[in-house]
């Protein structure tokens with residue numbers, strides 16, 4: 001029987017015969033942009049300070065699809081990494097396969113159940129057992145705007161879809177790229193989440209993206225969501241295809257583009273470029289989605305390992321991730337907000353404070369929904385089926401009415 005103990009330094013596992021020290025973690029993740037790497041360094045530094053080494057296993061690609069493909073190959077080869085960045089339903093799938101370590105001992109000792117919000121616990125726990133440690137809460141229905149262009153064009157933050165479109169028209173007329181976007185399936189899906197919410201509101205988002213109700217998927221509202229995607233498509237520049245999201249963020253940061261619709265990891269890029277929320281850049285909710293938050297939470301799941309030193313390292317990492325000090329240090333750099341409800345917003349910038357308040361408000365008022373694009377609304381196979389339709393439509397393969405019909409069929413086949 002093992003006991004866990006947090007010491008001043010690394011966490012150690014004490015078996016009846018020996019004390020085992022944490023030594024090293026191999027971490028699979030997709031945090032490869034400037035802002036993401038800066039945030040990851042906070043975690044690396046924390047663990048190194050405890051004497052736990054770090055073997056890096058980065059797999060580039062926002063949203064993590066490529067990372068999940070690599071993970072599957074590693075596990076199939078019988079060589080899982082010790083810790084893996086994971087989202088929502090993927091965590092549940094791996095837990096159902098029995099691949100994840102049980103973190104209950106640590107979770108109980110540190111009282112995770114009292115501080116991790118229910119919306120995250122539904123992904124961090126499987127059949128009542130803790131299987132992952134949540135690092136953050138990101139929300140995806142944000143617009144990032146260049147303040148200098150806003151001022152030059154006399155623009156206020158738009159309060160409606162029509163005002164949003166008018167602002168983009170003004171930017172285009174002045175020679176700017178109106179909407180910085182990267183044509184990758186997960187980025188198209190990220191903006192689509194907000195179009196669905198903006199057109200249909202919370203009940204519709206729930207019916208279409210979470211409950212996968214065929215009537216909602218094929219409805220007039222879904223057609224309208226696709227029409228809004230066409231409007232957005234009209235405002236991206238000619239070189240959007242395949243562009244990484246952080247390069248789109250850079251277009252806003254360096255004054256080439258007015259807006260980017262993206263999760264708040266984009267803020268990490270502005271911060272890494274030395275900019276300040278409310279000054280060089282600003283944030284507001286995608287018009288039509290105010291009062292709601294579509295979220296995703298990066299979590300670290302620990303794969304089953306057998307040697308005591310690796311297990312001790314996993315517990316050291318999970319413990320570090322859940323510490324209140326780490327949650328502040330990491331999330332102020334990453335652009336996300338804490339995965340614990342007991343953290344003060346004092347250290348967060350204007351967008352972070354707004355994000356924390358809106359998250360709490362949405363959670364209290366039925367406005368908090370998992371992001372489809374980031375694995376928190378439905379399982380990976382449905383998510384990928386939706387990606388295919390959304391991206392094919394964005395690239396002109398279908399008109400809006402056909403795309404809505406395709407959603408019904410694609411989801412039915414994937415379920």
Ligand code: GAL
Nearest residue numbers: 061062063064265296298374
């Ligand atoms: C998300 C992830 C974020 C951010 C983003 C872009 O899926 O949750 O932490 O890294 O992808 O890479």
